[in-house]
Amino acid sequence: MANFESEIQTIMFIRMISGSLILFSAIMGTKHGWSLLNIKPGHAGPVADLLLTLNLSQPTLKLFSILTILGGFLLLPPQTFLAGNLLNICLFLFLIIRFLIAGDIKHALSEISFLLVPVVLIFLKHPLAG
Numbered sequence: 001m002a003n004f005e006s007e008i009q010t011i012m013f014i015r016m017i018s019g020s021l022i023l024f025s026a027i028m029g030t031k032h033g034w035s036l037l038n039i040k041p042g043h044a045g046p047v048a049d050l051l052l053t054l055n056l057s058q059p060t061l062k063l064f065s066i067l068t069i070l071g072g073f074l075l076l077p078p079q080t081f082l083a084g085n086l087l088n089i090c091l092f093l094f095l096i097i098r099f100l101i102a103g104d105i106k107h108a109l110s111e112i113s114f115l116l117v118p119v120v121l122i123f124l125k126h127p128l129a130g
Contacts, residue, residue, distance in 0.1 A: 015127035022075050022126070025117055029072025029088065037065035050107070054098045067091060075121070078129040085118040092118070 039048060041058060051061065068091060074084025092115040099108035 014124060018121065018124040019127045021117060021121055021124070022081075025088070025121065026072040026075045029068050029075070033065045033068030033070075033072065036061060036068065053102050053104050053107070054095070055102065056098070064091065064094070078126040081126040081129070082122065085122050088118040089115065 035047065036051075039051065039061070056064065067087060071084050071087040071091060074080040074087060076084075092111055096108045096111045096115065099105075099111065
């Protein structure tokens, strides 16, 4: 009986971690996507400087912003959870590649840690999925 209770506690712990990561990823994706969507040409600041490094056109930046927000929202329902994670993986890979093209190894390497979050989420699965 104690083994069964231990197994249930482990499952609940994994679901709580997965749920927390999903919520964190959805909030951060929406927040970052929204902030990128509202950046205008000629803006100053660290985010604008980083975007200059990537050398993205305005339409590409807008599309990237919208896809980032969409990726955050797709994480929430169990039915679109995998699609949201795959979209986020593609977006992080896009950023890593753009940083490498620009010769910015430091930022490319820092994006790898963010790339691991959707991979871990896919492994952990959605907490509300059957």
